[in-house]
Amino acid sequence: MSNINKLFNSELKVINIGLEKFYQDLKEQKVQVINVDFRPTAGGNKKMASLLSKLM
Amino acid sequence: MVAEKINKANEEAVKRMMSAQPTLVGIGTAGKDIPNMTKKTILHAGPPITWDKMSGPLRGAVIGGLIYEGLASNEEEAIALAESGEITFDSCHHHNAVGPMAGVVTYSMPVWIVENKTYGNYAYCTLNEGLGKVLRFGSYDQEVIDRLKWMENTLAPVLKSALEIAGEIDLKTMIAQVLQMGDEGHNRNKAGTSLLIRELAPYIVQTDFSNEVKAEVLKFMHSNDHFFLNLSMPAAKCSMDPLEDIKYSTIVYTMARNGTEFGIRVAGLGNRWFTAPAEKIDGLYFPGYSEKDANPDIGDSVITETYGIGGFAMASAIPIVQFVGGTPQDAINYSKSMYEITEAENDTYKIPVLDFRGTATGIDIRKVVDTGIRPIINTGIAHKDPGVGQVGAGLVRPPMKCFEDALEAFVKMLEEEGVV
Numbered sequence: 491m492s493n494i495n496k497l498f499n500s501e502l503k504v505i506n507i508g509l510e511k512f513y514q515d516l517k518e519q520k521v522q523v524i525n526v527d528f529r530p531t532a533g534g535n536k537k538m539a540s541l542l543s544k545l546m
Numbered sequence: 547m548v549a550e551k552i553n554k555a556n557e558e559a560v561k562r563m564m565s566a567q568p569t570l571v572g573i574g575t576a577g578k579d580i581p582n583m584t585k586k587t588i589l590h591a592g593p594p595i596t597w598d599k600m601s602g603p604l605r606g607a608v609i610g611g612l613i614y615e616g617l618a619s620n621e622e623e624a625i626a627l628a629e630s631g632e633i634t635f636d637s638c639h640h641h642n643a644v645g646p647m648a649g650v651v652t653y654s655m656p657v658w659i660v661e662n663k664t665y666g667n668y669a670y671c672t673l674n675e676g677l678g679k680v681l682r683f684g685s686y687d688q689e690v691i692d693r694l695k696w697m698e699n700t701l702a703p704v705l706k707s708a709l710e711i712a713g714e715i716d717l718k719t720m721i722a723q724v725l726q727m728g729d730e731g732h733n734r735n736k737a738g739t740s741l742l743i744r745e746l747a748p749y750i751v752q753t754d755f756s757n758e759v760k761a762e763v764l765k766f767m768h769s770n771d772h773f774f775l776n777l778s779m780p781a782a783k784c785s786m787d788p789l790e791d792i793k794y795s796t797i798v799y800t801m802a803r804n805g806t807e808f809g810i811r812v813a814g815l816g817n818r819w820f821t822a823p824a825e826k827i828d829g830l831y832f833p834g835y836s837e838k839d840a841n842p843d844i845g846d847s848v849i850t851e852t853y854g855i856g857g858f859a860m861a862s863a864i865p866i867v868q869f870v871g872g873t874p875q876d877a878i879n880y881s882k883s884m885y886e887i888t889e890a891e892n893d894t895y896k897i898p899v900l901d902f903r904g905t906a907t908g909i910d911i912r913k914v915v916d917t918g919i920r921p922i923i924n925t926g927i928a929h930k931d932p933g934v935g936q937v938g939a940g941l942v943r944p945p946m947k948c949f950e951d952a953l954e955a956f957v958k959m960l961e962e963e964g965v966v
């Protein structure tokens with residue numbers, strides 16, 4: 491059995507990063523899951539992320 | 547290295563905010579007490595704006611202000627005068643003043659005088675007229691002008707006289723108390739108004755005015771749940787002004803709207819405004835009105851949120867959701883989310899339902915841009931046309947562009963200095 495199949499045949503414990511919908515779906519399916527409220531810096535705006543990085 | 551400079555400057559900024567001691571010291575008149583006023587000066591809310599770009603409610607309030615001052619006898623004359631270039635329009639914020647909604651202040655208007663005892667600076671604000679058809683929402687009919695005259699000739703002299711007997715009133719302690727009593731100091735001021743009446747009533751009765759006049763004054767204050775707003779605002783204003791020109795600070799010390807644009811000013815960038823078109827308000831409307839009638843966001847009252855109360859303290863004022871919309875949990879979530887974009891937790895203004903956690907204090911433009919979370923503001927909604935008045939209340943946020951432009955200017959300034 492491949493490693494990936496071993497994983498899916500075991501009890502899943504999931505850390506969801508970003509979109510909360512995936513977390514909600516897993517929760518409804520009684521999968522053990524926690525959600526990390528991650529957003530990219532400046533919502534992915536490269537110019538703003540670059541400006542912020544200059545102030546680090 | 548640069549982060550250290552900014553963090554140190556921001557610590558100083560919130561230290562100044564939290565060590566401020568806003569104190570009501572008296573009542574004066576705009577012409578005598580507000581710096582650089584002339585008989586033909588009209589102050590307004592928000593960043594500076596010219597007559598041709600003013601929104602309906604601001605134009606309405608200007609028309610009313612000119613009639614009230616006797617500079618025009620009707621709407622047509624007032625418009626002609628406003629268009630003539632003879633009137634100096636300027637932002638309240640450039641004159642140590644703040645005004646709710648249209649924020650129009652003219653020469654003869656009585657003003658509260660609030661002193662920041664820690665730094666010795668002053669802030670001024672007119673007295674609150676009540677809700678509905680009032681000047682600050684752009685109404686200017688005879689009823690509005692008559693009320694303003696009564697406020698000038700009766701209300702203000704009685705309160706001034708009472709304050710002279712009572713002495714100064716500590717507004718900081720009062721604001722801290724009202725957050726424990728269901729107010730947030732912007733759109734819910736029932737507790738603040740009640741406490742103010744409690745402070746003043748024993749002295750109003752000691753003044754030399756007739757019993758009839760004293761009763762009129764007390765009834766007017768009692769009938770207006772927002773009477774305290776025009777004190778929480780200058781309290782916030784005089785607490786924020788000492789932040790101007792704290793080098794390297796990224797803390798916002800002014801947020802204000804004129805009904806056309808939203809503007810912010812940042813401590814490390816002096817008195818420069820960063821503006822963007824004001825947004826529509828998501829709110830609840832009075833019967834007969836809908837969002838089609840609404841003017842975009844307007845008023846200086848967002849100085850309360852800048853100071854860490856108002857929308858930032860909504861969790862203290864759960865019943866406010868019946869006025870501005872949303873659920874009690876929303877109110878709690880709004881207050882909690884503001885910790886993501888601020889420098890500190892207030893050491894005086896506490897929220898009972900959050901285990902007496904201090905309100906989120908000191909908006910950092912870096913955190914706003916980084917997280918994408920914009921400050922939450924609860925506010926009144928004015929009709930878009932002059933002369934109508936208030937049509938509802940709701941929630942709004944500043945445009946992100948204000949914060950992005952400020953961040954860009956801040957980095958540019960540091961680059962020019964060779965700091966980054």
